[in-house]
Amino acid sequence: xxxxxxxxxxxxxxxxxxxxxxxxxxxxxxxxxxxxxxxxxxxxxxxxxxxxxxxxxxxxxxxxxxxxxxxxxxxxxxxxxxxxxxxxxxxxxxxxxxxxxxxxxxxxxxx
Amino acid sequence: xxxxxxxxxxxxxxxxxxxxxxxxxxxxxxxxxxxxxxxxxxxxxxxxxxxxxxxxxxxxxxxxxxxxxxxxxxxxxxxxxxxxxxxxxxxxxxxxxxxxxxxxxxxxxxxxxxxxxxxxx
Numbered sequence: 001x002x003x004x005x006x007x008x009x010x011x012x013x014x015x016x017x018x019x020x021x022x023x024x025x026x027x028x029x030x031x032x033x034x035x036x037x038x039x040x041x042x043x044x045x046x047x048x049x050x051x052x053x054x055x056x057x058x059x060x061x062x063x064x065x066x067x068x069x070x071x072x073x074x075x076x077x078x079x080x081x082x083x084x085x086x087x088x089x090x091x092x093x094x095x096x097x098x099x100x101x102x103x104x105x106x107x108x109x110x111x
Numbered sequence: 112x113x114x115x116x117x118x119x120x121x122x123x124x125x126x127x128x129x130x131x132x133x134x135x136x137x138x139x140x141x142x143x144x145x146x147x148x149x150x151x152x153x154x155x156x157x158x159x160x161x162x163x164x165x166x167x168x169x170x171x172x173x174x175x176x177x178x179x180x181x182x183x184x185x186x187x188x189x190x191x192x193x194x195x196x197x198x199x200x201x202x203x204x205x206x207x208x209x210x211x212x213x214x215x216x217x218x219x220x221x222x223x224x225x226x227x228x229x230x231x232x
Contacts, residue, residue, distance in 0.1 A: 033216070036219070045206060045223065045225060046156065047222070048219060048220045052217075091218070093216040093217075097173070098170055099170045099171065099215075099216075100158040102148075102158055103155075104155045
């Protein structure tokens with residue numbers, strides 16, 4: 001059981017918008033710690049997608065956006081493309097565990 | 112942007128030890144915290160350990176405390192993970208990752224390709 005809770009899977013048709021939630025608690029997201037998102041394509045290492053809640057590294061399309069409110073965060077992907085099919089993970093810091101924590105991951109399927 | 116290359120993985124018997132290494136290049140190594148993250152094939156990511164820029168702070172997931180030791184060499188630009196008393200539950204692909212801050216706990220913006228550790232008799 002991960003400290004940060006994500007839906008196991010989401011799906012959408014090309015061109016649609018999907019969101020992936022990441023629910024934490026008062027010792028991580030709710031305590032004000034930043035949330036970061038990663039994309040892991042099949043057979044590859046994770047890649048930073050969103051940092052500090054809603055910032056995109058250079059090269060990440062603006063179709064990807066992040067938000068945070070209370071004890072939760074969300075990743076939104078608009079204009080869904082086949083190449084977006086991947087696993088997505090949220091990450092934050094937990095003051096009770098004194099370390100970083102990942103969500104369980106969400107598999108995005110493009111229909 | 113930076114590059115990380117892990118080494119040292121392999122097959123180990125339960126109770127034995129392995130030492131993982133990560134060679135860093137393309138960025139100022141001692142300006143950033145570093146981490147180890149593992150992933151059982153087909154499963155999710157699990158953060159294992161982090162170390163601050165100057166080795167002054169080290170943190171571990173509970174399941175490896177007392178068994179694993181993270182260290183770094185800022186002259187050789189390398190990160191290490193000494194893994195003792197290995198159990199089958201430690202079997203995973205181990206990634207080396209660069210933090211975007213001097214202290215562990217922020218975004219991991221550079222990742223290696225991973226080194227596989229298999230613990231089995």
